Every structure is written in structure tokens, then in C-alpha cells.
Amino acid sequence: MSLTRGERVFMALNVLFFLILMAVMIYPFWYMIMGSISDSSLTADGGLFLLPAGFSISAYKVVFQNVSILSGFKVTIVTTALGTFIGTFCSAAMAYPLSKKRLVGSKFLSLLVLFTMLFSGGMIPSYLLVKQLHLIDTYWAMVLPATMSAWNIFVMIGFFRGIPDEVEEAAKIDGGNDLMVFFRIVLPLSKPVLSTVGLFIAVGYWNDFFSSVLYATDKNMWQLQMVLKDLISNTSAAITQAGISIGVQQEVNPFTVKMASIIVSSLPILVVYPFLQKHFVKGAMIGSIKG
Amino acid sequence: MEQQVERLVTQLERRPAAAIRKALIRDKYLYLLLLPGLLLILLFRYVPMYGVVISFQDYNMYKGIGGSEWVGLYQFERLFRSPDFTEVLTNTIVISLYKLAASFSLPIILSLLLNELKSIVFKRFAQSIIYLPHFISWVIFSGIIITFLNPVDGMVNVIIRHFGGAPIDFLGDVRYFRSVIVLSDVYKEVGWGTIIYLAAIAGVNADLYEAARIDGANKLRQMWHVTLPAIRPVIIILVILSLANILEAGFQQIFLLYNALVYDVADIIDTYVYRVGIQGADYSYATAAGLFKSAVAMVLILTVNKIVKLTGQDGLW
Numbered sequence: 001m002s003l004t005r006g007e008r009v010f011m012a013l014n015v016l017f018f019l020i021l022m023a024v025m026i027y028p029f030w031y032m033i034m035g036s037i038s039d040s041s042l043t044a045d046g047g048l049f050l051l052p053a054g055f056s057i058s059a060y061k062v063v064f065q066n067v068s069i070l071s072g073f074k075v076t077i078v079t080t081a082l083g084t085f086i087g088t089f090c091s092a093a094m095a096y097p098l099s100k101k102r103l104v105g106s107k108f109l110s111l112l113v114l115f116t117m118l119f120s121g122g123m124i125p126s127y128l129l130v131k132q133l134h135l136i137d138t139y140w141a142m143v144l145p146a147t148m149s150a151w152n153i154f155v156m157i158g159f160f161r162g163i164p165d166e167v168e169e170a171a172k173i174d175g176g177n178d179l180m181v182f183f184r185i186v187l188p189l190s191k192p193v194l195s196t197v198g199l200f201i202a203v204g205y206w207n208d209f210f211s212s213v214l215y216a217t218d219k220n221m222w223q224l225q226m227v228l229k230d231l232i233s234n235t236s237a238a239i240t241q242a243g244i245s246i247g248v249q250q251e252v253n254p255f256t257v258k259m260a261s262i263i264v265s266s267l268p269i270l271v272v273y274p275f276l277q278k279h280f281v282k283g284a285m286i287g288s289i290k291g
Numbered sequence: 292m293e294q295q296v297e298r299l300v301t302q303l304e305r306r307p308a309a310a311i312r313k314a315l316i317r318d319k320y321l322y323l324l325l326l327p328g329l330l331l332i333l334l335f336r337y338v339p340m341y342g343v344v345i346s347f348q349d350y351n352m353y354k355g356i357g358g359s360e361w362v363g364l365y366q367f368e369r370l371f372r373s374p375d376f377t378e379v380l381t382n383t384i385v386i387s388l389y390k391l392a393a394s395f396s397l398p399i400i401l402s403l404l405l406n407e408l409k410s411i412v413f414k415r416f417a418q419s420i421i422y423l424p425h426f427i428s429w430v431i432f433s434g435i436i437i438t439f440l441n442p443v444d445g446m447v448n449v450i451i452r453h454f455g456g457a458p459i460d461f462l463g464d465v466r467y468f469r470s471v472i473v474l475s476d477v478y479k480e481v482g483w484g485t486i487i488y489l490a491a492i493a494g495v496n497a498d499l500y501e502a503a504r505i506d507g508a509n510k511l512r513q514m515w516h517v518t519l520p521a522i523r524p525v526i527i528i529l530v531i532l533s534l535a536n537i538l539e540a541g542f543q544q545i546f547l548l549y550n551a552l553v554y555d556v557a558d559i560i561d562t563y564v565y566r567v568g569i570q571g572a573d574y575s576y577a578t579a580a581g582l583f584k585s586a587v588a589m590v591l592i593l594t595v596n597k598i599v600k601l602t603g604q605d606g607l608w
Contacts, residue, residue, distance in 0.1 A: 094328030097321035121339025122581030178320035207428035225430040
């Protein structure tokens with residue numbers, strides 16, 4: 001059926017709408033990139049719309065010489081790696097037995113997991129617990145409280161239920177026990193769900209700053225996002241911080257440094273995003289209606 | 292396997308203790324696998340749940356839960372008498388409702404429009420771009436907002452001044468703060484919100500559109516009479532779900548954007564708990580506020596699930 005005139009007009013307007021929307025969504029990132037490579041003396045008075053004002057990479061020099069940003073990177077990389085590994089592994093190891101109806105007590109244990117979605121102790125009791133465990137200012141304080149989420153476990157249970165029993169039975173007939181079945185058969189078959197859940201956990205850790213607010217009194221234990229938060233509200237202090245030569249200091253201003261640090265810390269996600277987008281979308285769809 | 296299970300079930304009915312022991316031994320490796328995750332959940336989810344008892348105490352850090360004095364409902368009385376808390380509760384609900392209204396309508400409209408894009412490549416590309424802000428942390432995003440809205444040299448105010456207006460301190464003015472919160476949340480999450488609707492729209496029978504067109508329905512009428520009714524169950528569930536989360540007004544976002552100038556309109560339960568509890572070290576009182584929130588949330592979720600089931604749809608569990 002050929003298109004009516006009204007439909008053609010609608011489609012043209014629709015494409016136009018999305019072009020504008022995309023521009024609006026991209027603009028802040030574009031603005032920050034341009035801001036970060038601008039010459040500091042020219043950025044004042046908002047002299048920056050589409051193209052950089054002058055050109056200078058001194059802001060990036062300041063960022064990479066900034067001791068707190070480097071230590072923030074270290075803390076965040078360590079917590080993200082640890083948290084993603086522990087979180088993904090423990091969720092899978094827990095979901096697999098719970099996916100077996102024959103397991104005595106699986107119903108009770110599932111309810112135990114489900115209840116954590118309904119009720120939580122809240123901020124203060126969690127804080128007091130971490131404090132009493134003497135985890136303040138350790139990596140574990142930023143990793144352990146957030147590793148397990150009921151949602152991830154239920155997504156995995158759903159996936160494991162979909163693996164045909166015959167596959168596991170064949171392995172058992174060959175003399176494997178449940179541990180071997182899990183590690184050699186089930187985990188390799190579960191790469192889609194492991195990567196989806198793992199990605200969500202990883203983004204959570206990468207973007208986390210509140211664990212530092214609560215559990216880090218030592219600035220050297222701050223996560224990247226926390227360093228950034230501090231920097232955004234207090235840029236000039238970061239510039240004068242030890243380790244940055246006076247010469248470089250004169251070439252930059254708080255604005256360009258702020259932009260450069262934002263770019264540097266969001267770069268990892270922006271770089272991997274196009275490759276991982278389909279996993280993210282899959283994850284959002286699995287989780288959005290039923291856990 | 293099936294027979295084994297059946298045999299076990301009959302054994303369970305006949306000789307419970309022995310059969311259970313047998314099952315425990317048979318599945319010992321499965322229990323071993325469960326253990327690390329279970330321990331983490333018990334320690335970091337259930338111990339804090341037990342910790343809420345300090346809201347019935349006058350908690351003293353050095354004496355611990357065992358040694359602190361029990362004060363009954365004193366902390367809750369303080370809470371409900373406090374004008375601060377009334378204000379905080381109002382703010383939480385108001386901000387939440389604004390966000391709900393926006394996040395209910397806009398992603399639906401956007402997914403209807405996305406669905407009409409004929410070029411698959413362009414559609415994919417557009418989606419990738421509008422999902423993007425979802426993955427940027429609130430720290431970075433609030434940095435962007437603060438930069439753009441800065442009263443002195445922020446781009447928005449530069450434009451306002453260019454057209455002869457007076458610069459506006461969006462983040463320091465009680466009249467604008469909530470709008471900034473709601474709009475920035477829409478900007479960050481609207482694209483992500485379309486995912487589930489797009490999945491639902493993809494499941495609509497294409498013949499229905501063809502039939503509607505033959506009956507002379509234009510695009511708008513097709514959306515209204517075919518697409519919307521088809522995705523109604525998804526819409527209902529998502530709205531009900533967000534109603535259950537009415538006391539979650541977006542802690543991180545507000546924590547990063549607010550300041551003392553706008554506490555009156557911006558302070559929500561979570562930020563209040565943080566300031567009174569962690570910064571003010573009034574642990575018992577802040578825990579009472581937190582417990583109030585958790586309890587209301589739980590009641591809401593259970594009620595909502597019940598309602599969803601009564602309407603004949605699959606509940607959340």
C-alpha cells in the first residue's frame with residue numbers, strides 16, 4: 001500500500017524530531033570535550049558553544065598529575081573488579097541450587113532472598129554494621145555490602161531453569177558431582193546471563209560514590225566518583241594540590257580542569273558502551289517486569 | 292532423575308527426618324555452592340534489618356545494641372512531632388509524584404515515535420544515543436548540570452542574559468529547584484524507559500495496523516486505537532510499580548544537587564536520614580525515620596502486588 005501524503009509528512013517530522021533529540025542528548029558531552037581542550041584564558045564569559053576556544057591540553061596534564069584522581073582510579077578499579085567478580089560468582093553459585101526444585105529448603109531460601117527486596121535495614125544500621133566489623137577505610141567496605149542483589153539472583157534462577165536437565169544428567173552419568181556440573185557445564189553455558197548481570201554490577205560499582213561518603217574517612221580510599229564530586233565543588237584546591245608545577249597552574253582554570261576530569265572518568269564507560277549496549281538492553285528487558 | 296524425586300517425595304512423607312538427611316547428603320555440594328552468597332546476604336542484608344531495633348533505643352555507640360537503653364516509641368514520637376519530618380515527607384512525595392507523571396507519559400510517547408522510524412539503522416543509532424545518559428553517573432551528570440546552570444557563566448544564563456533577562460540561580464532558588472530535579476531526571480532516564488515499551492510494541496500484531504489503515508485510520512488513530520491498548524498491561528504494571536516506590540525520590544541526584552538554600556523544598560527522607568544520622572550522629576532517631584520509610588515501602592509493594600494479581604495479571608511474584 002502506498003503512503004499517503006500525511007504519512008510522509010509525519011515520517012519526515014519524526015526523523016527531524018529524533019535528529020534534534022539526539023543533538024540535545026549529545027550536546028553536553030560535546031560541550032565537555034570542547035571545554036576540556038580549550039585554552040583556559042578564552043573560556044570565561046561562556047565563550048564556548050560548538051568549537052573549542054583556542055586549544056590546550058594542559059587541563060589533562062593537571063588531571064593526570066592529580067594524586068587524588070589517580071588514587072581514585074585505583075580504588076574504583078579494584079572495587080569494581082572485586083565486586084563484579086564476587087557479585088557475579090556468588091549470585092550464580094546461589095542461583096544454581098535455588099533453581100533445583102528437589103533441593104530441600106530451596107523455597108524457604110528463595111523467600112529469604114525475596115524478602116531483601118521488600119524490606120531493608122536502611123542506611124544507619126548498615127553504616128553501624130560496617131563500622132563494627134572494622135571495615136571502615138578498607139576496600140571491603142566498598143565491595144561487600146553491595147555485592148548481592150535479589151534481582152540478579154532471580155534473573156539467574158530464571159536462566160538456569162531454562163537449561164535442559166538432560167545436559168546435566170549426561171554429565172552426572174559420566175561420574176561428575178554437582179560442583180563439576182556447575183563449573184564445567186552450567187557456567188560455560190550461562191555466558192549470556194553472566195555477562196548481562198556482570199555488566200550491571202560493574203556499572204554500579206564504577207558509578208558508586210556513596211560508599212566513600214559513608215565508609216571512607218581517609219581520602220586515599222575515596223572512589224573515583226567521590227574524588228570527582230569533591231573536585232566539582234572545589235576545583236581550585238585540586239589545581240593547587242601538591243604535584244602540579246606552578247607553570248602548569250597558570251595555564252589552566254577550574255572550568256577546563258573540571259571538564260577534563262569528567263571526560264577522563266566517564267571515558268571507560270563511553271568507550272565500552274557501543275560494544276556492550278545490546279547486553280544492557282537485554283538485561284533491562286529481563287529485569288523490568290518479572291524478577 | 293524424575294523417579295528419584297518421586298521416590299524422595301514419598302520418603303519425605305513417610306520418614307521425614309531420615310529422608311531429609313539423605314537429601315542433605317545427596318545435595319551437599321549444592322548447599323556448599325549456596326553458602327558464600329547466603330552468608331553475604333545474611334550479614335549485609337539481615338543483620339542491618341535486626342539493627343533497626345536501635346530505633347526503639349537511645350543508641351550509644353560504645354554500649355552497642357545490647358547495652359543501650361530501651362526507650363519504646365520515643366524516637367517515633369520525636370519524628371512525627373518534628374516539623375522537619377513533615378516537610379521532608381511532603382517533599383519526598385511531591386518530588387516523587389512529579390517524576391512519576393513525567394516518567395509515565397514521556398517514555399510511552401517516545402517509544403511510539405521510535406517505533407515509527409522506518410530505517411532500522413537510524414532507529415538503532417537513535418536508541419543508542421538516547422540510552423547513553425542512563426550510564427553516566429549522577430556525579431558526572433550533576434557536574435554537567437551545575438556547569439550549565441551556573442548563575443555567573445553557565446550556558447543557560449549566558450543565553451538568558453543575551454536576550455536581556457536577569458540571570459537565575461536555578462539550584463539555589465526554591466522556585467526552580469524541583470523543576471531542575473524532575474527535568475534532569477527525565478533527561479537522564481527517558482531513553483532508558485522506552486526499552487520495555489518498545490519490547491511490548493514489537494509484540495503487537497502487524498495485521499491490526501493494516502486493518503486500521505484500511506478502515507482509514509491515520510498514524511495518530513493507529514497509535515491510539517491499536518498500539519496503546521496493546522501495551523496497556525505493561526503500562527499498568529510500570530505505573531503501579533512506581534507508585535510502590537513513592538518514597539524513593541532519587542537520593543543520589545538530590546544529595547549531589549541540593550544545598551542549604553533549598554532544603555525547604557529539596558530535603559527528602561533519605562537525605563534527611565543521612566544528615567541527621569551520619570553527620571549529626573543521632574543514630575536512633577535517623578533509624579526511626581529510615582524504618583518508617585522501609586515499612587511504608589513494604590506495605591505499598593505488598594498491596595500493589597495484590598492489586599495487580601486481582602486485576603488478573605501476573606504479579607511481581
